[in-house]
Amino acid sequence: KASAHAIFRKVAAEGRRMLTEPEAKAAIEAYGIPVPRTIVAGSVAEVAQAAGELLESSEAVVVKLLSKVVSHKSDVGGVVLDIATAEKAAEAARSIETRLRARSPQVKADGYTVQAMVARKHAQELILGMNLDPMFGPVILFGAGGTAVEIVNDTAIALPPLDDVLAGDAIDATRIGRLLAGYRDRKPANRGAIIAALNGLSQMIVDFPCLVSLDINPLLADAEGVVALDARIEIDPRRVDEPAPNPALAIRPYPSGWSRDLQSDGMTFHIRPIMPADVALYPAFLAKISPDDLRLRFLSLRKNFPDQMLKRLTQLDYERDIAFVALEKDTGALAGIGRLSCDPDHRSGEYALLVRSDLQGHGLGWDLLKQVIDYAKAECIGRIEGTILNENRKMLTMCLEFGFSIAHHPSEPGLSVATLEVR
Template sequence: DIDGVVLNIADAAAVGAAARAIEAGVRKHAPQADIEGYAVQPMVTRKQAQELILGMSRDPIFGPAILFGAGGVAVEVMDDTAIALPPLDDVLASDLIGQTRIGRLLAGFRDRKPTNRQAIIAALNGLSQMIVDFPCLVAVDINPLLADAEGVIALDARIEIEPGRVEEAGPNPALAIRPYPSGWDKAFAGGGTHYHIRPIKPADIALYPEFLARISPDDLRLRFLSPRKSFSDQMLKRFTQLDYDRNMAFVALETATGALAGISRLSCDPDRSVAEYALLVRTDLQGHGLGWELLRQIVAYAKADGIGWIEGIVLSENRTMLTMCREFGFSIAHLPDEPGLVEARLQLH
């Protein structure tokens, strides 16, 4: 806006001429400004690159929000942006890209090669992590972000901070969605198989089809209290895309293959007084302590998170689950109106 940028500078003489032109422009448009120096950078030319915008702003209701879309000087005219709440991961970042028209162009068309979509996802995840780690961030504007088959590069960026909060450590308390819980990974071995137990991630949705295919119909009935033959994509998304403030799930992955072996799950009331738990282990891996370890992990998390009670509804014929609950200290009570069901409850605080 004040003629402060000069492009395509070819040699040293052109650098001097550009500096003088910038100074003249500043004196004309912003005479009160002090010029402290000039930045000289390599000229980036990517003829097939798409111009994107990445940004962040504070919403008065939802807190920090991430913006993605078509960038460049015509960003307002194009009006092709989408917004998501951090934190993001690969799945959520890809969904955000897919909400825009330019997201479809990134796959390539005519003589344009497909862009490196994973590099764009990495940039969105990086911005998301900055928002989580630095509560002082007020606004971020990266425009344009050039994206092509080789990757991404930011040509211009602006960051606004709240000076009084520079020393404040994350995670950002203004986030509408609780960040991914760290420090809850653990290793477990049972029946000759090694497992990695960790909090669930949205990307784990890809593991569900094989996992469910290896669970017997009877085990599914015991878990869901009635026969289940199929699970919709929307239901699988609800299983894996959690608001960690109200819900939690731990997955056990086979260390050797990465296959999903079992899940323990927790869903708490808004006042955090009570949370409902659930547990499911692959049929071929039962009987070696994995279910016990997953239940132990979800109980430990609930206790650390300040939840008062955890409870679950169990079919009275599910003797394995009831035995496990009794050994964990759960109280078992039959439901008067449901003769085939019992309630297992454990007081934590």
């Protein structure tokens, strides 16, 4: 974040909105997106020198126009590929300057960039992008890239912040996502590397409200991983120092500050907010919950938990809902969950707890409820409530110890309502 912030501040200080290609590549590289080695050259002679240096470890180089004004270099003939010698690189730089003068005589080149030519025969060209939607704020684009991206029109839109599951959903929503899985003699592309690139872009959006638009095209992807051959970033110079998280996000970012370790009866647990990826932990967790404990939690008998239900329990809008999972520190297995679902104005929230049947009696439910209450206080939620079966004496007793008031449910004689005024 600090590296990208320094780049954005420099651009803003010069009164610019558009980053140069080297600046944009340095920013995305700071967020874990690989880029080829690039050397900035201020003259034709420096282009030849840079090419000679890069050709010691690469078969060919690429020379590109460096301009603080021109963002789409190919439109003005500002890119020359597959250059095998330093002399040819110098010629390419001169030809770029000639074409620029002919097509845009009012624009002056700020120099050139020289980078190693990345040749990956079986790589797929992808695009990663970001722009501002008037309703949803920052949105992420993923799909088939290259110069024909608008014609192919194979893209998916996602709302940041992303994690591995949500990034994977964006990949799977495209036709090129099926090609990335491999076919015939083509090995599958490194899915983890593509997901990491999407997550890196997502985190940059969370960290910087100043981002206006971003394009990484093409992002080459194959079995070896990914590499961004070009990048374009536009910022709002007035907002480079605004703090994170980005207030324009439609979905509140993951509340990472609410993670902690817990020692309880000689056992160690890690408590943190739930993530969409935690859906994979539910089957083993539910298998260790007795039918009676499920009935006490859901207020009726329940045997089946459809996939869509589990997704609703794990893919939350943290603005209104929170769930804390307790994980066994040594195995990572799900041990318990404390949940709070709030109304839109945060006047009240409904809580629920579920601890694995084999781990009850060790204080884990107590700690999860305390975490829920502490979170409600921090979020200035007026009160929290829980609907409890009258026979659930353990839960009712714990609520009384926390200071909840207990009242009979107004319409269901077998239920009680526990209420705690938080403010």
